[in-house]
Amino acid sequence: MAYVAVSGGEEAIEASIRLLEYYRSGTKKDLDLEVIEEKMSLLVDRVMSEAGLYDKRYAALALKQCEGSTDEAVFLLRAYRSTLKRSYDSLVADTRNMRLARRISAAFKDIPGGQILGATYDYTHRLMNFDLQQEDAPALCRRVQQEVEEQKPVEISPCGRVSDELKIEGLIDRFEPEDEEPFDVTQNLLEFPAPRSARLQTLSRADTGFISGLAYSVLRGFGQVHPTVGELRNGYVEIEVPYLEDPTESLWIGEILLTEVEVFNEADDKDQLKLACGYGAVMGRNENKAIAMAVLDHELNTTGDFPTQNDEFVLLHGDSLEMNGFISHLKLPHYVTFQSKLDAVRKTRRENHG
Amino acid sequence: MVDKYNYAFLDEGSKREIRRSVLKAVAIPGYQVPFGSRELPIGRGWGTGGIQLTLSLIGPEDTLKVIDQGSDESVNAVNIKKFVKMCTDVPCTTRTQEATIIQTRHRVPEVPLTNDQILVLQVPLPEPLRVVEPQEAVTKKMHAESDYAPIWLQLYESLIKYGKVTISAEYPCLVEDRYIMNPSPIPKFDTPKLHEAQCLYLFGAGREKKIYAIPPHTKVVSLAFDDVPFEKESFRGKKCRLCGSTDTYLDEIFDSATGERYYQCSDTSYCKEVRSK
Numbered sequence: 001m002a003y004v005a006v007s008g009g010e011e012a013i014e015a016s017i018r019l020l021e022y023y024r025s026g027t028k029k030d031l032d033l034e035v036i037e038e039k040m041s042l043l044v045d046r047v048m049s050e051a052g053l054y055d056k057r058y059a060a061l062a063l064k065q066c067e068g069s070t071d072e073a074v075f076l077l078r079a080y081r082s083t084l085k086r087s088y089d090s091l092v093a094d095t096r097n098m099r100l101a102r103r104i105s106a107a108f109k110d111i112p113g114g115q116i117l118g119a120t121y122d123y124t125h126r127l128m129n130f131d132l133q134q135e136d137a138p139a140l141c142r143r144v145q146q147e148v149e150e151q152k153p154v155e156i157s158p159c160g161r162v163s164d165e166l167k168i169e170g171l172i173d174r175f176e177p178e179d180e181e182p183f184d185v186t187q188n189l190l191e192f193p194a195p196r197s198a199r200l201q202t203l204s205r206a207d208t209g210f211i212s213g214l215a216y217s218v219l220r221g222f223g224q225v226h227p228t229v230g231e232l233r234n235g236y237v238e239i240e241v242p243y244l245e246d247p248t249e250s251l252w253i254g255e256i257l258l259t260e261v262e263v264f265n266e267a268d269d270k271d272q273l274k275l276a277c278g279y280g281a282v283m284g285r286n287e288n289k290a291i292a293m294a295v296l297d298h299e300l301n302t303t304g305d306f307p308t309q310n311d312e313f314v315l316l317h318g319d320s321l322e323m324n325g326f327i328s329h330l331k332l333p334h335y336v337t338f339q340s341k342l343d344a345v346r347k348t349r350r351e352n353h354g
Numbered sequence: 355m356v357d358k359y360n361y362a363f364l365d366e367g368s369k370r371e372i373r374r375s376v377l378k379a380v381a382i383p384g385y386q387v388p389f390g391s392r393e394l395p396i397g398r399g400w401g402t403g404g405i406q407l408t409l410s411l412i413g414p415e416d417t418l419k420v421i422d423q424g425s426d427e428s429v430n431a432v433n434i435k436k437f438v439k440m441c442t443d444v445p446c447t448t449r450t451q452e453a454t455i456i457q458t459r460h461r462v463p464e465v466p467l468t469n470d471q472i473l474v475l476q477v478p479l480p481e482p483l484r485v486v487e488p489q490e491a492v493t494k495k496m497h498a499e500s501d502y503a504p505i506w507l508q509l510y511e512s513l514i515k516y517g518k519v520t521i522s523a524e525y526p527c528l529v530e531d532r533y534i535m536n537p538s539p540i541p542k543f544d545t546p547k548l549h550e551a552q553c554l555y556l557f558g559a560g561r562e563k564k565i566y567a568i569p570p571h572t573k574v575v576s577l578a579f580d581d582v583p584f585e586k587e588s589f590r591g592k593k594c595r596l597c598g599s600t601d602t603y604l605d606e607i608f609d610s611a612t613g614e615r616y617y618q619c620s621d622t623s624y625c626k627e628v629r630s631k
Contacts, residue, residue, distance in 0.1 A: 192490055325561060332400065
């Protein structure tokens, strides 16, 4: 009868929840939310991105509440999100106006507006820094702050994308701006073929591991070979909402950190070639996720038999909440259905061999 | 009741939206109505479709019963009850007759339901054609065109291969001679209870974002061939070791100490009632 038992479920659950408290109680030191926000910011970014809710404080709280599990934290934020009233739809934010923190291109050495390496782990040696075991955090904070203050600010002006140039040259298709209301994946059932707005929202909220793996399969040969990162940028984008009293005005409500990527691929253009572009944009700093998203966006524009070319396959299986919810439900009792299965198996064995 | 959240957790707009989908589902029995499934504090795949139905319907005058595998005290049932209670304060019961809304996973209660009761079933995979066609866009078209040949073929193939239709729980049925429907993973023992019933059956799939319904007095027929009738699970020669019932769905229990195998009612509330008579 194991853990469902016929009775006693309620006490068992309460004891189980108390045991979770035990697991969170191993030290007398508190895990300050500010510390999670400021020193685990990539983790916070990942959780916000997969939850589709931009709030560092709540993401940090969620992580604190669940021993740092990304899928549990995403779960908490999503559930909280369901209780919030949606008061406004923001205006379209043009990422050309992004306040850049980093911008690179793997396609061209020189790009209009220039490359900014910014902060990246790409060129670090991944050696354990044992000094961090005992770190003087206030000293670090002071030192870095001082260094920043001593520097002269360099003005970075907003700049267009690398693809803008290639569009002028006619190598990439140009599309007219489309002002159709985007499909809202949080309020509607996805329909297939999915509109591109639905595809991009779904990929942007997808589990990082899932879409990275899928994009990897594309690169390895189960797809359209090797794309080039035309541009990767991250930085802050200002968000505005319409001012209800006067529709020509808008209200600034804040800024969010985004990572945006465009990848280029060769594509057929009747009897010649052109370049096709895949787009990725995710909340926070999560470059591999943004690149993976761009690879899959392009892949879904092509037709073929690879799993990554099938929008149902890609879009329905990467939501953290959905995949983890369904996998974990296997731990629930299935006594009735299993009894029914047993009955079917026994009957065929009895009739055929017995 | 936790007052930081709206009554029944979801905001009123969301609840109304879900009720509208329910009305459409009732109007087209067996048809899967897409809806904007909300995220809940309970896992997707753990009954969130059913919970959203319950939350959108429930009011202070309701009495709730929640069962899982037929049992009121199974962990998942307890957990769902605790959540609904936390945000509504409605009274809960284990007696099937007393409840106005019964949420269930994998079973239909043994006691026949009446016309003032709603049975909310949790559905993992609402699409009955998914076993023969993985793509939603294709199955949607198959339903529209009543193109049900592949599922009949599956039944036939199983018959040829094993001499029997081997589908166990989640047995597909035809509703009002129009839509093939997945009755959720209830055993074949329970599917006939959907036919010409007194109560309203609502099916909610949260992860798959679908709602469908069997209103009272609806024709529901389990798929079968004229010469190979539909067959339920059989417990011939077996009875509940607690209440002695021979006409209920039984759980098989294996006593590892004695090596003995015995049976008892899966519907624990029914079993208790029989014993108290």
